[in-house]
Amino acid sequence: MKTIWKASVCIVAVLLSFSIYSCGDDDDETVGSRDLLLGTWNGVYYLSQEWEDGEKVxxxxxxxxxxxxxxxxxxxxDGTYVxxxxxxxxxxxxYYHGTWSYSGNKLTLIDTEEDNYTEVWTVTTMTENELVYELREKEKEDGTTYEYYEQHAFTR
Structure with missing residues (x-):
């Protein structure tokens, strides 16, 4: 009986270790790389959407x-952009100038000409010839909920 109990405890411990390992944070999935981002990207389109209390305006x-x-x-x-x-x-x-950094799928742009205004974009696509990043924001002011979505798409 003790042998079966010890074996059961060992099996449960092994299974728990697999389930804990697989519960990592998937929000920062790596898309592309810093090296792949380097160079000049030409705009394909810019998309902008806004909502007030869930209604697209x-x-x-x-x-x-x-x-x-x-x-x-x-x-x-050197970590700068133009x-x-x-x-x-x-x-x-x-022309707008600033600094940039890239980690996981987060592209941080700091506009050094506008009081270090900082935006953190989520990169959804990065290949040798295609780059797409987006920004989602939500705020509440005077009882109204405002939501914003922006997306830039580029090619080389």
Whole structure:
């Protein structure tokens, strides 16, 4: 009887160790890598959506003409980035500079020209030729719940 009990305890201990090991945090799944992110990415589109108390109030998509130089971002080895935004109607170009870091699937962009304004984007796709990252935010103000979703898609 003691032998069966000891064997049962051992089996339960082994099974528990497998179940505990498999319950890791899957929220930070690795997508691509820092090295794969390096270089210049040309904008394909930008999607922006907003909700107030669960009702969609804004839904817009700006097409950057599939990889032309209308909008781009360059991630440099030294941890800095440069965004280039060309306005078609006026022809003027704006440049934005900052620092970046990448870990797991989180891309942190710090705009050093705007009081170190920080955004943490979730990378959903990163291959040699395709990059997609998104940002979701939710806040409550004066009893109203606001939700925001943004997505950028790029190609090389």
């Amino acid at each position: 804004s839904d817009s998509k700006e097409d950057f003409v599939n990889g032309t130089n209308r909008y781009s971002i360059e991630f440099k080895e 965004e280039k935004d060309v306005y078609n109607s006026s022809g003027s170009t704006n």
